[in-house]
Amino acid sequence: MGRYVVRRLLQMIPVFIGATLLIFLMVNVMGDPIAGLCGERQCDPATAARLEQEFGLDEPVWQQYLTYMGNVFTGDFGTAFNGQEVTELMATAFPVTIRLTLIAILFEIVIGVTLGVVTGLRRGSPVDTGVLLLTLVVISVPTFVTGLLLQLLLGVKWGWIRPSVSSEAPFDELILPGLVLASVSLAYVTRLTRTSIAENRRSDYVRTAVAKGLPRHRVVVRHLLRNSLIPVVTFIGADIGFLMGGAIVTERIFNIHGVGYQLYQGILRQNTQTVVGFVTVLVLVFLVANLIVDLLYAVLDPRIRYA
Amino acid sequence: MLLEVRDLHVEFHTRDGVAKAVNGVSYGVDAGETLAVLGESGSGKSVTAQAVMGILDIPPGRITGGEVVFQGRDLLRLKEDERRRVRGAGMAMIFQDALSSLNPVLSVGDQLGEMFTVHRGMSRKDARAKAVELMDRVRIPAARERVKQYPHQFSGGMRQRIMIAMALALEPALIIADEPTTALDVTVQAQVMELLAELQREYRMGLILITHDLGVVADVADRIAVMYAGRIVESAPVHDIYKAPAHPYTRGLLESIPRLDQKGQELYAIKGLPPNLMSIPPGCAFHPRCPLARDVCRTDEPPLYEVSPTRGSACHFWRECMDD
Amino acid sequence: MPDGRHEPEQAIAGTGMGGTMDLGVDEAEALEKRPGGGGGPGPEGKPRSLWSDAWRDLRRNPVFIVFALVILFLVFISLWPSAITSGSPLTCDLSRAQEGSRSGHPFGFDGQGCDVYTRTVYGARTSVAVGVLATLGVAVLGSVLGALAGFFGGVGDSVLSRITDVFFAIPVVLGGLVLLSVITSNTVWPVIGFIVLLGWPQLSRIARGSVITAKQNDYVQAARALGASNSRLLLRHIAPNAVAPVIVVATIALGTYIALEATLSYLGVGLKPPSVSWGIDISAASPYIRNAPHALLWPSGALAITVLAFIMLGDAVRDALDPKLR
Numbered sequence: 001m002g003r004y005v006v007r008r009l010l011q012m013i014p015v016f017i018g019a020t021l022l023i024f025l026m027v028n029v030m031g032d033p034i035a036g037l038c039g040e041r042q043c044d045p046a047t048a049a050r051l052e053q054e055f056g057l058d059e060p061v062w063q064q065y066l067t068y069m070g071n072v073f074t075g076d077f078g079t080a081f082n083g084q085e086v087t088e089l090m091a092t093a094f095p096v097t098i099r100l101t102l103i104a105i106l107f108e109i110v111i112g113v114t115l116g117v118v119t120g121l122r123r124g125s126p127v128d129t130g131v132l133l134l135t136l137v138v139i140s141v142p143t144f145v146t147g148l149l150l151q152l153l154l155g156v157k158w159g160w161i162r163p164s165v166s167s168e169a170p171f172d173e174l175i176l177p178g179l180v181l182a183s184v185s186l187a188y189v190t191r192l193t194r195t196s197i198a199e200n201r202r203s204d205y206v207r208t209a210v211a212k213g214l215p216r217h218r219v220v221v222r223h224l225l226r227n228s229l230i231p232v233v234t235f236i237g238a239d240i241g242f243l244m245g246g247a248i249v250t251e252r253i254f255n256i257h258g259v260g261y262q263l264y265q266g267i268l269r270q271n272t273q274t275v276v277g278f279v280t281v282l283v284l285v286f287l288v289a290n291l292i293v294d295l296l297y298a299v300l301d302p303r304i305r306y307a
Numbered sequence: 308m309l310l311e312v313r314d315l316h317v318e319f320h321t322r323d324g325v326a327k328a329v330n331g332v333s334y335g336v337d338a339g340e341t342l343a344v345l346g347e348s349g350s351g352k353s354v355t356a357q358a359v360m361g362i363l364d365i366p367p368g369r370i371t372g373g374e375v376v377f378q379g380r381d382l383l384r385l386k387e388d389e390r391r392r393v394r395g396a397g398m399a400m401i402f403q404d405a406l407s408s409l410n411p412v413l414s415v416g417d418q419l420g421e422m423f424t425v426h427r428g429m430s431r432k433d434a435r436a437k438a439v440e441l442m443d444r445v446r447i448p449a450a451r452e453r454v455k456q457y458p459h460q461f462s463g464g465m466r467q468r469i470m471i472a473m474a475l476a477l478e479p480a481l482i483i484a485d486e487p488t489t490a491l492d493v494t495v496q497a498q499v500m501e502l503l504a505e506l507q508r509e510y511r512m513g514l515i516l517i518t519h520d521l522g523v524v525a526d527v528a529d530r531i532a533v534m535y536a537g538r539i540v541e542s543a544p545v546h547d548i549y550k551a552p553a554h555p556y557t558r559g560l561l562e563s564i565p566r567l568d569q570k571g572q573e574l575y576a577i578k579g580l581p582p583n584l585m586s587i588p589p590g591c592a593f594h595p596r597c598p599l600a601r602d603v604c605r606t607d608e609p610p611l612y613e614v615s616p617t618r619g620s621a622c623h624f625w626r627e628c629m630d631d
Numbered sequence: 632m633p634d635g636r637h638e639p640e641q642a643i644a645g646t647g648m649g650g651t652m653d654l655g656v657d658e659a660e661a662l663e664k665r666p667g668g669g670g671g672p673g674p675e676g677k678p679r680s681l682w683s684d685a686w687r688d689l690r691r692n693p694v695f696i697v698f699a700l701v702i703l704f705l706v707f708i709s710l711w712p713s714a715i716t717s718g719s720p721l722t723c724d725l726s727r728a729q730e731g732s733r734s735g736h737p738f739g740f741d742g743q744g745c746d747v748y749t750r751t752v753y754g755a756r757t758s759v760a761v762g763v764l765a766t767l768g769v770a771v772l773g774s775v776l777g778a779l780a781g782f783f784g785g786v787g788d789s790v791l792s793r794i795t796d797v798f799f800a801i802p803v804v805l806g807g808l809v810l811l812s813v814i815t816s817n818t819v820w821p822v823i824g825f826i827v828l829l830g831w832p833q834l835s836r837i838a839r840g841s842v843i844t845a846k847q848n849d850y851v852q853a854a855r856a857l858g859a860s861n862s863r864l865l866l867r868h869i870a871p872n873a874v875a876p877v878i879v880v881a882t883i884a885l886g887t888y889i890a891l892e893a894t895l896s897y898l899g900v901g902l903k904p905p906s907v908s909w910g911i912d913i914s915a916a917s918p919y920i921r922n923a924p925h926a927l928l929w930p931s932g933a934l935a936i937t938v939l940a941f942i943m944l945g946d947a948v949r950d951a952l953d954p955k956l957r
Binding site for chain 1: 360362364391392393394395396399400402404407408409410411412413414421422425426457459473
Binding site for chain 3: 014139246253263268270
C-alpha cells in the first residue's frame with residue numbers, strides 16, 4: 001500500500017505541473033497581466049514597463065512559472081488587485097466553499113443514494129420510471145437555470161429563503177445553494193446507484209444470501225448495498241474536486257463570497273496572481289481527492305490490492 | 308418422506324413469451340437418502356430446486372401449481388417470513404460457482420457466522436468461534452487464521468468447502484447441491500464430493516444432487532430422477548438405471564459417457580437439441596430426438612409408467628427400450 | 632453537464648460492471664436460469680446486425696420519436712427562423728420594456744423592450760450551431776487521437792493518457808472564464824474552439840477504450856494473422872465496432888455543449904450582445920426576475936428542452952445499442 005501511495009504521488013506531479021502550467025499560460029499569454037494593476041485606466045507605457053520589470057514579466061514565461069511555483073511552495077501566493085494577500089482571500093473564501101461543497105455532498109449521499117436504491121430495487125415500476133425521467137431533466141437543465149428558477153420560486157415568490165446569501169454564509173443559508181450545486185451530481189448518483197443495485201441484485205451472492213434465510217433488509221443492506229455502493233462512493237469522492245471548481249455559477253447566482261466569487265473577480269480584473277493561486281489549490285484538491293478515492297476503493301473492495 | 312415435491316409447475320414470463328420451465332415434477336427424498344437429479348441445461352432441474360428452496364426470481368418466474376411438502380408442511384403455503392426461517396435452518400443449498408456465490412467484500416468468517424447471529428441470535432464472538440469450528444469440520448487448514456480472509460484468497464476447492472460449511476452450519480435436514488463440483492478441477496472434484504457424502508452420512512441429511520455428470524452419480528446416489536423439458540422422464544434406484552435404462556433419453560445419456568472398454572469406437576451423442584421451452588413439442592417432448600419414436604409419441608403425452616414398484620418411466624415403449 | 636463534470640462511466644458509456652449477465656456465461660446455462668430469455672437469434676431467426684436491431688428498437692420507442700422530432704424542429708428554425716417569426720431579434724422598443732404577453736407578442740418583452748418570442752426563436756440558431764460544430768470538432772479530434780492511441784499503444788498512448796489527465800483536472804467553466812474573458816471577437820468560433828480544446832479528452836478516452844476492446848476480438852486477431860495492414864485493420868475491422876459508444880457519447884455531449892455555451896454566455900464570457908443567445912437573454916433577464924419573470928422563463932425553457940432533447944436522444948440510442956443494460 002505504501003509503495004502504491006508513493007507511486008501515485010509521483011504520478012500526480014506531471015498532472016499538477018501540466019494543469020497549473022496550462023492555466024498559467026492561459027492567463028499570461030491570453031491576458032494582459034498588468035492591465036489590472038493600474039485600476040480601471042490603461043497603464044501609461046512608462047509605468048507599464050516599470051511594473052513589468054517589477055513582476056518579472058519581461059522574463060520568458062517558463063521562468064515566470066518557475067518563480068511563481070517556487071513562491072507558492074514557500075506559501076507566497078502573491079497579492080490580489082486590492083493589495084490583499086491572495087492567501088488572505090483564500091482564508092475567507094475557502095471555508096465558505098467548503099461548507100457549500102459539504103452540503104452538496106450530503107445531498108448527494110442522502111437523496112441520491114436513497115433514490116437509487118429504491119429505483120434499483122423496483123426497476124420498471126412507475127416510481128422508477130418517474131425518478132429516471134426526473135434525473136434526465138435535472139441533468140439537462142443547466143445549473144444556472146435551475147438555480148435562478150429555484151431562487152425565483154423559493155426566494156422571491158414564496159419568500160422561504162433569502163434570495164442572496166450574507167457574507168458570513170452560515171450553513172442554513174447555504175442549503176438551497178448546496179442543493180443547486182449538487183443537482184446534476186445528485187442525478188448521476190441516483191442513476192449510478194440504480195444501475196449498480198439492479199445489476200448486483202441478480203448476482204449469485206445475493207441469491208446465496210436469500211438461500212441462507214436472511215431477512216430481506218439484511219440481504220439488501222449488508223450484501224447488496226455494500227457491493228453496489230463501491231462505484232458510487234468513488235464517484236462522490238471524485239466529485240468533490242468538480243463541485244469546488246464548479247461552484248462559480250452557484251456562487252454567482254446566490255452572491256456567495258466563496259472561491260468561485262474570488263476567481264470570477266480575479267478573471268474579470270485580469271488578476272493573474274489570484275486566478276493562478278486559486279486554480280493551483282483547486283487542482284491540488286482535485287488530485288488529492290482522486291488519490292483518496294483510489295485508496296478508498298481498496299478499503300471497500302478487498303479484492304483490490306495495490307502493490 | 309422428508310421432502311415431497313408434487314406436480315410442481317413453474318413458468319417464466321419474458322418479453323418473448325411464456326417459458327414452461329417445470330411441467331409437473333414430482334419427487335421425494337428421505338432422511339439420509341441421496342437423490343440425483345440428472346438432465347441437460349434447460350431441463351428444469353435447477354429451477355425445480357430453486358422453487359423448493361424458495362429463491363426463485365419472482366417475477367419473471369411464477370409457480371403455477373403443485374406442492375412442496377417439507378417435514379409435513381407445504382412450503383408454498385407458508386408466509387414469506389416462515390418460509391425464510393426454513394431456508395438455511397431446515398434446508399440449505401450449495402451452489403455451483405463458489406467464487407460468485409460468496410460475497411466478495413465480506414470475510415468468510417462473517418459469512419459463516421451470519422448463519423448463527425441471524426438464525427440463532429448468537430453474539431458475534433460466539434458466531435466467529437462457530438465459523439472456525441465449521442471450517443475445521445470441512446478440513447480447511449489453519450482455520451483460525453483464515454477465517455478473516457476473503458473468498459478470493461481461497462482456492463476453488465477450498466471455496467466450495469466454505470460453501471458446504473455454510474450449508475451445514477445449522478445442521479439442516481436437507482441439502483440441495485446444484486452442480487457442486489462442476490466448476491472445480493477434476494482432481495479436486497472427487498475430494499469435495501467425498502466430503503459432502505461423508506458429512507451427509509454423519510448428519511443423516513437428505514441430499515438432492517443436481518448434476519449432469521453420470522460419473523459422480525454412480526458413486527454417491529441412491530436414486531436417480533432424469534429430467535427432460537421440465538418433466539421427470541425416468542425415476543429409479545441407481546443400480547437399476549445403470550443396468551437397463553427404461554427411457555431412450557436415459558439410454559442416450561449413458562451411452563454418451565466415454566468408456567475405456569470402447570476405446571476407438573465413435574462416441575454416441577443424442578441427436579438434435581433440447582426443445583425451446585416456449586414451444587415444447589406436443590406428445591412426448593423427446594420424440595423429435597428419439598430413435599424409438601412412433602406416431603403415438605407425437606400425439607400422446609406418456610404418463611410415468613410403473614416399471615416396478617420403485618421405478619417409473621415416461622416412455623410409451625419402455626419395455627422395448629429395456630430389452631435393447 | 633454545464634459545470635464541466637464528467638459523467639460516471641457506468642452512467643454514460645454503458646460499461647457494465649461484469650455482474651451476473653457476464654458474456655462469459657455459457658449460453659445454455661443462461662437458458663437454464665432464465666428459460667427462453669436468451670437474447671441471441673432464435674433457432675430459425677437470421678442473424679441481425681447491431682445497427683438494424685437498434686434502429687428497429689428506436690422506431691418503436693416513443694421517447695426517441697418525440698425528441699427526434701424536437702431536434703428536427705430545432706434544426707429547422709435555426710436554419711429558417713423567419714419561417715415562424717416575422718420580427719427581428721435586434722429591433723427593440725425600450726418603451727415596452729418588461730411588458731407581459733399580448734397579441735402578436737406571445738412571450739412579452741424583455742428588459743430592453745425586445746420581443747422575447749423572436750429572440751427565443753433566433754437563440755436556437757446559436758445553440759444548435761455551437762452544439763453541432765463543437766461536437767463535430769470534439770468527435771473528430773477525440774476519436775482519431777483516442778483510436779490511434781488505443782490501437783498502437785506504447786509511448787504515444789501513455790503521453791495521451793497523461794495529457795487527458797491534465798485536462799480532466801481543470802474545471803471546464805473555470806477554463807472557459809480564463810480563456811474566453813480576454814477574447815473580444817463576437818462570433819461563435821472562440822466558444823466552439825474552447826469546447827473542442829477542453830472536450831476532446833473525454834471522447835478520446837471513450838474511443839481508446841472501445842478500440843482496445845475491439846482489437847482483442849478474435850476476428851481482428853485473425854485478420855491480423857492473415858496479414859491485413861494496420862490501416863485496413865483499423866478502418867475496416869475495428870472502427871465499425873468501436874464507433875457505437877463514440878456516437879452515443881457524442882450525442883449526449885452535444886446537449887451538454889449547448890448548456891455549456893449558455894452557461895459561459897450567462898457568465899458574460901461566451902457570446903456577448905448583440906449576439907443572440909439564450910444564455911445572454913437569461914443573464915440579462917435575471918436582474919428583472921421580480922417584475923418580468925417571463926423574460927427569464929421562455930429562454931430557460933427553450934434551453935432546457937433543447938439540452939434535454941439531445942440527452943434523451945443519446946440515452947435512447949445507447950439503450951438500443953446496448954440491450955444488456957435494460
